[in-house]
Amino acid sequence: MNLVNLESVSHAFGLKPLLADVSLGIEQGDRIGVVGRNGGGKTTLISIISGTLRPDSGRVTHTRNLRMGMLSQRDEFDPDMPVKDIVLAGRAEHEWAGDAAIREILARLLGDVDLASPAGALSGGERRRTALARLLIGEHDLIVLDEPTNHLDIEAIAWLAGHLSRRRSALLVVTHDRWFLDAVATRTWEVVDGTVERYEGGYAAYVLAKAERARLAQAAEERRQNLMRKEIAWLRRGPPARTSKPKFRINAAEALIANEPPPRETVELLNFASARLGKTVFDLEDVTLHAGGPGAGPLVLDHSTYQFGPGDRIGLIGVNGSGKSSVLRLLSGTVTEDSGRVVRGRTVRLAHLSQELHDLDPSRRVLETVEEVRKYVQVGKKEWSASQLLERLGFRGEAQWKVVGDLSGGERRRLQLLRLIMDEPNVLLLDEPTNDLDIETLTELEDLLDGWAGTLVVVSHDRYFLERVADRCVALLGDGRLSMLPGGVDEYLERRASGTALSARAAASSAAPAAVPAEQRQGGDGQGADQAATAGLSAKELRELRKELNRLERQLDKLGEREAALHADMAGAAGDFTRLAALDADLREVGAQKETVELEWMELAERLEGQ
Structure with missing residues (x-):
């Protein structure tokens, strides 16, 4: 049953149409990510769906x-x-203290906030x-979120994705965080251009499907152009000679990236960076640093001691307040270390994008x-003009002649980065470069x-961007x-989680050592309740569990092969809507079977984990 229906909805902002005759619905259990350019109508769409904005025409039920x-x-709060x-x-x-779900939400999102303090x-x-x-503490049939990951660190974003997936x-x-989209959305x-294009799957599936649509559209356009050329030739020459019909090969969406080279020529960039920078970029030797300067702040x-070398592409990770921005300021020389030494290479030509907008x-x-x-700049093997780079970063046409004072915060940030x-x-040195993009x-x-080509150190809570542009990660733990x-990032989250778990176990054992049953204390290894639960299994039962685990793995492999075959069939039947509908139904069924088998596999794996 649809929770919300839009029928022929249109809305414009001034003379600019944002939505034109849009009809769609949201069903129970839908998990939808909304993407699009800034100013393209995403917030308008969800505002109309939520009822906070009335459309110019059409019906919302x-x-x-x-x-x-x-x-x-x-967010409007009484201060x-x-x-x-x-x-x-x-x-x-x-009521709330006895509810584990509410306590978790408060601990994860407001653990550092005094709940008695005024909102102001x-x-x-x-x-x-x-x-x-x-919002999360309440009970809802439909949750609508506009940029929920803003002001959250990587750890909090991972928790939020897991929390929403369980609801x-x-x-x-609506979010620009592509990792988060993949984690929570099953449709995109x-x-x-005033329409809402719909895709199955999260961000990764959306990218593949959109690329496949573009390829099919290009093939159709090429066919149309070929027919036009043949028609013109026939008009000029008379009846055409017999020719063999062209054959078009249609592959699955994955074939689009089969021969795609890596995004970066790592060795070439490293050699070029070494030539520009020499051997030394930043060497931290026995450095002590406080966030507010020598002796001030956390x-x-x-x-x-750490070394940043030529061509390094490093993502710097840590919770909010851990000092990531302070490390960037240390490298840029805007703050000084308490003790130790920072050696900067003589050839370093540094640019620092901070979180403040200035200059x-x-x-x-x-x-x-x-x-x-500068009017021209060399990036890689190509020379770009200032106008070309502005267009690449979203300043198209007349937008290049706007006055800087009229720009939004996101536009000013893009402009500062480009400079x-x-x-x-x-x-x-990039501090949260993805904000408002x-x-x-x-x-x-x-x-x-x-x-x-050069040394890159980037601080970002956008996990997708971080993993995309950085070759390795460093953390402040x-x-x-x-x-x-x-x-x-996966290792960072694991280390953070295991550190928390170890602290909790240590606190529990010191507070109530007598509460642990003797059979769980054998050997003094403190392996926990999961292992204790499997401690009573016989050797035969363990063999049966492992056998069943192997059977489920083989079943998952077969379902994965079936899924890939259905994707290929759908790509080949792009113009046959009846067949596409039948294939889509088969794909959903296979997906449901796969999810069931995966859950069984995870349950067995957890039982065997302690063994």
Whole structure:
């Protein structure tokens, strides 16, 4: 049953049509991600769906007694109201304190916020997390989220994705965080040119499907052009000679990337970076650093030694307040270390994109602002003009002649980043470069950085961007060191989670050692309840469990092969809508079987994990 229906909905902002005759519906259990350019109509669409905006024409209907919760980009709180009253909506303490789900939401989103403090004392990020916590604590049939990952660190974003995936509510989310889209969405809507294009799957599936649509459209256009050329030739020459019919091979969407080279020529870029930078970029030797300068603020580095080399592409990870921006300021020389030494290479030509927007003359034009730095720049093997790079980063046509003072925060950030690149640095320090950028601009930025030769250190909570542009990750884990993460973001989350779990186990064992049964303390190894649960299994039972696990793995392989074959068949039947519908039904059935088998496999794997 549809929770919300839109019938022939149209809406315009001034003379610009954002939605034109759009009809769609949201069903129970739908998990939909909404993507599109900034200003393209995403927020307008979800505002119309939620009922906070009336369309110019068309009809919007909600199912009776629909419980809908919405997180907008603007949160209006009474500045004198305590955070606890805003979030818990008058619940008695025994009611919410006894609810594990509510306690988890408060701990994850507001663990560093005094619940008794008034809303007026909150920072922008704390206000955002307060609004999100209030929404998640409620019960809803449909949750609508507009940029929910803003002001959340990587760890909180991973938790939010898991939390939303476990809820039974339907979900509609606008976000530029592509990892988050893949984690929570099973369908993707793209708002483009007044229409809403619909795709199955999260961001990765959307990219493949969109590329396949583009390929089929290109093939159709080529066929049309060939027919036109033949028609013109026939008109000129008379009846055509007999010719063999052209044969068009249609492959599955995965074939689009089969022969695609890696995004970066790593060796070539490294050689070029070494030639520009020499052997030394930044060497940290026994450095101690406080966030507010020598002796001021939280401790970030404690007698830490680390080397940033030529051509390194490093993602710097840590929770909010761990000191990531302070490390970038240390490298740029805007703050000094308490003790130790920072050695900077003599050839370093540094550019630092901070989170503050400055150094832009509000009276200048966008193109003039870039050209005053440089009119042309070499990126990779190609020379780009200032105008071409502006177009790549979203300043198209007349937008290049806008006055800087009229730009939004996101546009000013893009402009500042472009000015830094035009200055041809060989070291880039980027602090949250993805803020306020839409997905299309993010992919252009990533492509631009792929051809840039130099040392890159980037701080970002956008996990997809981080993994896309960085070759390795380094973390601030609160121990005063820069810790290498060979496993990337996944390893960071595992280490954070295991550290928390170890602390909890240590606290529990010190508080109530007598509460642990003797049979679980054998050997003194403290392996936990999961292993104790399997400790009573006989050797025969363990063999049977492993045999069943192998059977499920073989079944998963077969289902995966069937799934791939159905995708290939769908690509080949792109013009046959009847066959496509039948294949889509088969694909859904296979997907459901696969999900069931995966759950069985996970349950068995957890039982065997302790063995």
